[in-house]
Amino acid sequence: MREVYIVGAGMTPFGKHSDKDYYDLGQEAVYKAIKDAGIDHRQIEAGYVSNVKAGMAPGQKVFKKLGMTGMLIINVENACSSGQTALNLAYYAVATGQYDAVMAVGCESLTRGRQSGEALAPDQDDIEGILGNVMPGIYAMRAVKYMEMYGATEEDLALVAVKSHKHAALNPYAQYRNLVTVEEVLASRKVAEPFTLQQCCPIADGAAAVVVCSKDKMLQLGAKGVRIDASVLVSGKFKNEPSDMTIPEISERAVNKAYKMAGLGPADIGMVECHDAFTIAELLYYEILGFCNKGEGVQYLRSGAAELGPNAKAVFSVRGGLLCMGHPLGATGVAQAVEATWQLRGQAGDRQIPGLKAALCHITGGGVSGMDNAACGCHIFTV
Amino acid sequence: MREVYIVGAGMTPFGKHSDKDYYDLGQEAVYKAIKDAGIDHRQIEAGYVSNVKAGMAPGQKVFKKLGMTGMLIINVENACSSGQTALNLAYYAVATGQYDAVMAVGCESLTRGRQSGEALAPDQDDIEGILGNVMPGIYAMRAVKYMEMYGATEEDLALVAVKSHKHAALNPYAQYRNLVTVEEVLASRKVAEPFTLQQCCPIADGAAAVVVCSKDKMLQLGAKGVRIDASVLVSGKFKNEPSDMTIPEISERAVNKAYKMAGLGPADIGMVECHDAFTIAELLYYEILGFCNKGEGVQYLRSGAAELGPNAKAVFSVRGGLLCMGHPLGATGVAQAVEATWQLRGQAGDRQIPGLKAALCHITGGGVSGMDNAACGCHIFTV
Numbered sequence: 001m002r003e004v005y006i007v008g009a010g011m012t013p014f015g016k017h018s019d020k021d022y023y024d025l026g027q028e029a030v031y032k033a034i035k036d037a038g039i040d041h042r043q044i045e046a047g048y049v050s051n052v053k054a055g056m057a058p059g060q061k062v063f064k065k066l067g068m069t070g071m072l073i074i075n076v077e078n079a080c081s082s083g084q085t086a087l088n089l090a091y092y093a094v095a096t097g098q099y100d101a102v103m104a105v106g107c108e109s110l111t112r113g114r115q116s117g118e119a120l121a122p123d124q125d126d127i128e129g130i131l132g133n134v135m136p137g138i139y140a141m142r143a144v145k146y147m148e149m150y151g152a153t154e155e156d157l158a159l160v161a162v163k164s165h166k167h168a169a170l171n172p173y174a175q176y177r178n179l180v181t182v183e184e185v186l187a188s189r190k191v192a193e194p195f196t197l198q199q200c201c202p203i204a205d206g207a208a209a210v211v212v213c214s215k216d217k218m219l220q221l222g223a224k225g226v227r228i229d230a231s232v233l234v235s236g237k238f239k240n241e242p243s244d245m246t247i248p249e250i251s252e253r254a255v256n257k258a259y260k261m262a263g264l265g266p267a268d269i270g271m272v273e274c275h276d277a278f279t280i281a282e283l284l285y286y287e288i289l290g291f292c293n294k295g296e297g298v299q300y301l302r303s304g305a306a307e308l309g310p311n312a313k314a315v316f317s318v319r320g321g322l323l324c325m326g327h328p329l330g331a332t333g334v335a336q337a338v339e340a341t342w343q344l345r346g347q348a349g350d351r352q353i354p355g356l357k358a359a360l361c362h363i364t365g366g367g368v369s370g371m372d373n374a375a376c377g378c379h380i381f382t383v
Numbered sequence: 384m385r386e387v388y389i390v391g392a393g394m395t396p397f398g399k400h401s402d403k404d405y406y407d408l409g410q411e412a413v414y415k416a417i418k419d420a421g422i423d424h425r426q427i428e429a430g431y432v433s434n435v436k437a438g439m440a441p442g443q444k445v446f447k448k449l450g451m452t453g454m455l456i457i458n459v460e461n462a463c464s465s466g467q468t469a470l471n472l473a474y475y476a477v478a479t480g481q482y483d484a485v486m487a488v489g490c491e492s493l494t495r496g497r498q499s500g501e502a503l504a505p506d507q508d509d510i511e512g513i514l515g516n517v518m519p520g521i522y523a524m525r526a527v528k529y530m531e532m533y534g535a536t537e538e539d540l541a542l543v544a545v546k547s548h549k550h551a552a553l554n555p556y557a558q559y560r561n562l563v564t565v566e567e568v569l570a571s572r573k574v575a576e577p578f579t580l581q582q583c584c585p586i587a588d589g590a591a592a593v594v595v596c597s598k599d600k601m602l603q604l605g606a607k608g609v610r611i612d613a614s615v616l617v618s619g620k621f622k623n624e625p626s627d628m629t630i631p632e633i634s635e636r637a638v639n640k641a642y643k644m645a646g647l648g649p650a651d652i653g654m655v656e657c658h659d660a661f662t663i664a665e666l667l668y669y670e671i672l673g674f675c676n677k678g679e680g681v682q683y684l685r686s687g688a689a690e691l692g693p694n695a696k697a698v699f700s701v702r703g704g705l706l707c708m709g710h711p712l713g714a715t716g717v718a719q720a721v722e723a724t725w726q727l728r729g730q731a732g733d734r735q736i737p738g739l740k741a742a743l744c745h746i747t748g749g750g751v752s753g754m755d756n757a758a759c760g761c762h763i764f765t766v
Contacts, residue, residue: 055506056435056462057749060618060757070636073618073758074468075460079439085457089472096479113508123438125496235443235456253453366440374443375456 001095005218005225006381008037008211009341011334014325015175017205018111022054025207025331026062026107033103033209037223044211045099046072050086050106051330052079053119062107079365080275082106083208083333084233084377090212091231091379100217106334107207116203132192135277136200140192143280146246147194150295152283154194156302158185160279161198161323163307168320170308170351175204175326199279204326208335226344229262229358230380248288250376251275251364255289258378264358266290269314269380271343271359272306273336276321282306286316289362308351314360315353318343333377336361344383358382384478388601388608389764391420391594392724394717397708398558400588401494405437408590408714409445409490416486416592420606427594428482429455433469433489434713435462436502445490445590462748463658465489466591466716467616467760473595474614474762483600489717490590499586515575518660519583523575526663529629530577533678535666537577539685541568543662544581544706546690551703553691553734558587558709582662587709591718609727612645612741613763631671633759634658634747638672641761647741649673652697652763654726654742655689656719659704665689669699672745691734697743698736701726716760719744727766741765 010032012025026049034041047068049059059073078085083106090104110119122129146152162182168174180198188197218225234257236250259265266289274285283297291314292300304311308318319325319339322332340359342348359381366374393415395408409432417424430451432442442456461468466489473487493502505512529535545565551557563581571580601608617640619633642648649672657668666680674697675683687694691701702708702722705715723742725731742764749757 052439056460057757058460060749063618070617070619072471072616073461074472074616077439077441077458077460078456088455089457092479092481093475096475096481098475098479233455233457234453235446236453366443374440 002097003215004091004094004228005213005215006210006228006337006341007213007218007221007223007225008033008039009338010036011173011208011338012206013173014204014206014328016111020205021112022051022058022107022109022207023061023065025109025205026105027065029107029207029209030062030066030103030105033211037211038221039101039211041066041068043101044068044071044103046093046102048086048089048102048104049073049075050082050334051075051108052077052082053108053110053329058107059105062105078375080329081333081363081365081375081377082330083335084361084363084379085375087334087337087379088231088233088377091228094212094214101211101213103209103211104334105209106331108328108330109205110203110328111205136192136195139278139280140195142245142284143194146280146283149246152298154186155182156298157194157199157279158182159301160282161185163301164276164317164321164323167308167318167351168324171319174320174324175202176324195278201277201322201327204328206328206331206335208331208338210334210337210341224345226341226381226383228379229264229382230258230378232258232261232378233375235375246284248284248364250374251285251362252288254376254378255362258380262380264380266314268358269360270356271318271340271353272314272316273339273361274316275363276317276323277327279323282316282321285362289360308353312353318351318353333363336363337379340381344381385480386598387474387477387611388596388598389593389611389720389724390596390601390604390606390608391416391422392721393419394556394591394721395589396556397587397589397711399494403588404495405434405441405490405492405590406444406448408492408588409488410448412490412590412592413445413449413486413488416594420594421604422484422594424449424451426484427451427454427486429476429485431469431472431485431487432456432458433465433717434458434491435460435465436491436493436712441490442488445488461758463712464716464746464748464758464760465713466718467744467746467762468758470717470720470762471614471616471760474611477595477597484594484596486592486594487717488590488592489714491711491713492588493586493711494588519575519578522661522663523578525628525667526577529663529666532629535681537569538565539681540577540582540662541565542684543665544568546684547659547700547704547706550691550701550734551707554702557703557707558585559707578661584660584705584710587711589711589714589718591714591721593717593720593724607728609724609764609766611762612647612765613641613761615641615644615761616758618758629667631667631747633757634668634745635671637759637761638745641763645763647763649697651741652743653739654701654723654736655697655699656722656744657699658746659700659706660710662706665699665704668745672743691736695736701734701736716746719746720762723764727764
């Protein structure tokens, strides 16, 4: 396997952009990534495009607008893990020598032509979903169980959102950039006990793109690259069988494979993008991804270890996470990689993590009825 | 790159199966392919799953039912080329040494819970589509142009369907197994001038799966393998610019790459599965895929060269083609490979092509408004 680098990164701001379709957003991200890489677009040999909701041939529509016709284009879908799926294919296409320069692109429009939430409503034959077994309900059950097992409080959950908003306030690409207090988070509308609205990631539209290439190509371009040290994608179950729904088996397995592939461990990682679709998720991932022991997530958070600042160990959700960015399904996994690239290059402006050397991006998809055999992606990047 | 083999093939009959969903069909195909390969399902390291219409995480649902959890699963979409896209990923995953044994699966349900044709209706914002610029209309324009340029007649077009029905009558997996005459084809309901109903591929549900592995793994299994000598996937435009809509540029480019990759040419090929979604398409592909000169497609057909029998050169659409199988979008590309595998192994029963040594499978996707930067897959298989 050859060394593989991200040499260009671009994205749109995330938010409600119903004036644009996913391919408008996608082409903006692609254009920015290509410009950032300083690569002639005709040198891009393949495009792996992640999208969940758009229907047929989304990648063709994205690249067509930029005149990038002829190359291999593969559209991928893996629920919330779609973006890291595109990145995984891009990584292996270069690592194995199939291509020297490719792109991974994620793009999604969840608001265009739809009522709020319609894009994520359960299918008409999804009986469990119609009865409430949808993502907020499932994560709420995990939260209740976690609170019961480890004595975490509603205030502890709210603190995750408070921290994410602090980070998002520093990020011009974030959807919600306001600061919030624990009291405000808890006072927002109830969604699924114990979650209030501000503990659930919002709907969003957005796109992100990276140029992925070999070391030789990077040197030839004179580009500043970020190395992909691990690219892992697995399927499995969200929860650990038989009973502990606070241990996401699929994430534990994926991250351990990623650490092994990179020859790194949690102590080496200074930045983590995780699948913080709900506040409880980030607490669980402090533990499962190896940054503290089981049941010590709240302590990790309250110590400031996950937050930009003097006590930072591994900063979680530095761009504001899914909680403040929003979660345009197909775009999220690639947007995580864009943030990691900017941070590792020292280009993250006010939210820069000082002296960052290694970043972990994690995402998991599926997990509801019929899909509990889901997908989990983990990538580790270094400079 | 390592040698890559198909060592197991399975599929469902194609037809209207609205009593089953795509994952029921998919798991049947996967089960049959695994059984055919004689491989322990735990040795399958990755699944590349093609589907167009089902929504989130279709592959996870297919494999979950068989207990095949944990492995990498990637869902792909490339319009009608989706199935060959899955096969292309499976090929490269093994060829590059990423995995030793993987599966490519295609599955699609177009009738379940839908009115006839609803699945393929144009989007509400596809103005060109609503005005008639959908597949039958587009291929009809190509037919009219071809007839004008080369003097082909409506009877010539109908003869393609007559031949496909002759082949399908021998294939228990085909949707329409009745023999038809030129008169009957021309007397069926008009769809888009000059096409009558029997010149257009029908809606179908179905699934197909292949086990793809390295030479070492094949020898270890003691399986009878079919070698994949070329695996090509490109994007581009359906028609040749600036003006000749009878020359599908994307197919010409893809097949020439495939011939080069395999070190073979049309004279070596005894069987062709092409994207015969409409009768005119097969005539065009005789020419573009290199089996006769431009404008001589009718002559090739009338000579019996494309038909099972004493005058066969390269038999086209031996399973009955899209015209008689139907076209369950995500399944078709993999089903073509299943037929090639059976034929090359001499297991095709009454429709066996005698002494077959090499087969070409071709498919093209997209091509309507907004998607004319489409996908084309070509695979060449040998024994």
